Amino acid sequence: MARSDRMQAAKAAYVAWQRARGVPEAAATWELMGDSKERWLAVAEAVRAAIYAELGNEHYVIFTEDRWTVEHSVECKLSGHMHECAYHDAVRLIADEYDPDRAGRWRITGIDSEGLPSLERTPDGP
Ligand SMILES: [Zn+2]
Numbered sequence: 001m002a003r004s005d006r007m008q009a010a011k012a013a014y015v016a017w018q019r020a021r022g023v024p025e026a027a028a029t030w031e032l033m034g035d036s037k038e039r040w041l042a043v044a045e046a047v048r049a050a051i052y053a054e055l056g057n058e059h060y061v062i063f064t065e066d067r068w069t070v071e072h073s074v075e076c077k078l079s080g081h082m083h084e085c086a087y088h089d090a091v092r093l094i095a096d097e098y099d100p101d102r103a104g105r106w107r108i109t110g111i112d113s114e115g116l117p118s119l120e121r122t123p124d125g126p
Contacts, residue, residue: 001075001079005079005080006041006044006045007037007041009044009048010037010040010041010043010044010045011030011037011040012044013040013043013044013047014030014033014040014043015030048075051074052073052074052075055074056073056074057073057074057075058073058107058108059071059072059073059076059085059087059107059108060105060106060107060108060122061087061091061095061105061106061108061117061119062104062105062106063095063098063099063102063103063104063106064103065098065103066098068091068095070085070087070088070091070108072085072087072088086111087108087111087117089115090108090111090115090116090117091108091117093115093116093117094116094117104121104122105121105122106119106120106121106122107119107120107121107122
């Protein structure tokens with residue numbers, strides 16, 4: 001996540017906290033905070049890490065006879081850049097032809113030096 005996006009998330013966390021306290025001018029006071037913004041950046045990142053830990057933050061791909069589908073991570077979904085997902089692009093490189101041995105659900109563990117996905121079969125696939 002880019003620093004500007006992380007700072008926007010920190011501002012949103014600050015504003016939500018101020019609203020919860022009943023402070024109406026929350027958004028305006030953000031600009032006056034100076035170095036304290038870094039504290040809110042840490043708060044927002046801690047909350048984000050807790051959400052990832054709770055919901056999981058992995059990419060998966062499901063191959064069936066007639067199609068393939070990537071399940072994006074929580075971070076990818078929240079980023080606003082899911083359409084630029086490197087994991088999706090990597091899977092596309094191997095998914096042109098159906099391989100019966102590949103049917104099922106796989107965790108995408110990484111992308112190798114050739115841009116191809118590293119896959120690990122999951123026990124809960126079809
Ligand atoms: Zn993704």
